[in-house]
Amino acid sequence: MATATQTTRRDFLYVATGAVGAVGVAFTAWPFIDQMNPTSAVLAMSSMEADIAAIQPGQQVVFKWRGHPLFVRRRTPKEIAEARAVPVSQLIDPLARNANLPDSAPATDANREIKPEWIIVVGVCTHLGCTPTVSTPQSPQGEYGGWLCHCHGSQYDVAGRVRKGPAPQNLAVPPYSFIGPTKIKVG
């Protein structure tokens, strides 16, 4: 006879049954969790092509990509020079956040775009997801000439890099490529 302190075959069966049951519950739970993720139809809509030839220097056009605004801004030579002059050490977020580059790429202006003239970023403030307002010489928004988010006051420069909190990161540069001189494919 087994005493209370000894492990019996019955104890083993209890634990084994419980373990199999727990694994079964986990496997059953997964479909109910995963159904919340983006559907295949949503994922299929995740890339976009756009002709950007008509955008004038100093102008921004907003496209819709994956349900978000996509800022395509043609920068003036003055804006490019300003953005290039900012040392990375002055930035809140030192990383490029460029999906076309490795995660560790520093946030130099050159690492933020493919062609210096075109800055292409997802128009979602990295704080809580509002759409920042573009700054132009006619209607300046904030102190850095890029974008200002009205929700909580974050400011971005002309390279879309965050210069004033509470946003923690630079505006995301989406995966994109030039498929013609003025034609882009995003996603």
Added chain:
Amino acid sequence: MAGHSTYVPRTAFSRWLDERLPIIRMMNDSFTTFPTPRNLNFWYTFGGILTFMLVVQIVTGIVLAMHYVPNAGLAFNSVEGRIMREVNYGWLIRYIHSNGASMFFLAVYIHMFRGLYYGSYKAPREVIWILGVFIYLLMMATAFFGYVLPWGQMSFWGATVITSLFSAIDQVVPHLGTAITQWLWGGFAVDDATLNRFFSLHYLLPFVITGVVGLHVWALHVPGNNNPLGIDVKGPQDTLPFHPYYTVKDAFYLALFVIFFAAFVFYAPNFFGNPDNYTQANPLVTPTDIVPEWYLLPFYAMLRSIPQKLIGVLVLVASLVTLLFIPWLDTSKVRSCRFRPMMKQLFWLFAADCVLLGYCGAQTVDAVRFGIPLLWLARIGTAYYLAFFWVLMPLVGWLERPKKVPDSIAKPVTGNKSAAGVKA
């Protein structure tokens, strides 16, 4: 107060039922003969008012769901077009539901502040308080999901901002926060999938609330009500049967509350609303000022007052989680603030602080009043909110010299003579 049941079934049927399902006995013991402290004042009527509001919201909500279409392309028109203009009395039912949410929160805030003032969270009522905090959190979630459904600009951007709170996790575990937000959205942004699931949850949660309210009342009926004096019931001379004394008192103040409620529904139905929500959701344009509903403004002010995303979110979470610990943060032996001169002042300062935070939350982030940036006022307000619970509450319990509490409830209410008479 749980005591010996006094129910005597009178008919053959009720005797038969009582032996099988003693539901009449339970209702009788809980809501008719239930011994209730005789000194409960006006502020104790809000429990009944809240029960009424929960029923109002469920009934009007079920009706609205019969006409509403949870689809990003159709939702706005199904509310502003169909329900507001075409369905018979749809405007009335919708305004009752939307203003009802504000009334529900008004009543719950009064109920919570009453509990704080009279020390109703202290032993042996900690579980009642904690269940109440869970009801409050469920109410906030339900209200948030409900606010998204009309699919106006504020609906859409409110949903975006609140769900993006989870992306703060990216700063702890890279990419996990983004994965969670996309899981919540069912896409790369708030869209049709998000609206559908929010509708489903908005329909579910009120019934979860109803369940927790059942537990809340159950837990209340074990020790019985606290009272404005904060002292224990010593015997039958301190109590009155719930019916008719408190059913009538609750009904009277409920009637006044409904008049107040109806005044908004009929004369100022958009008083609590935001005009931006009369514009259909547009994912490409954020309204210049995103403002949540008034009942969430203090928390919004706390979130905005912190210039760092992760810490801001943590402060917001802390401000809510703190409520669960109040029963153990208060070290005083005396419950009611009537006998706590220091706590009484700090309590009113706390109430004013919540109003101040609410005011700051409603203004733009860079607003300045009387030369003071509101951001700094919100920071001071946030500091006081947290310090009130985590520093002042434990400290004042030790430092304060409470006034002498009465010997019994019957004594200050009826005077020495008759209390002695009842005892004899």
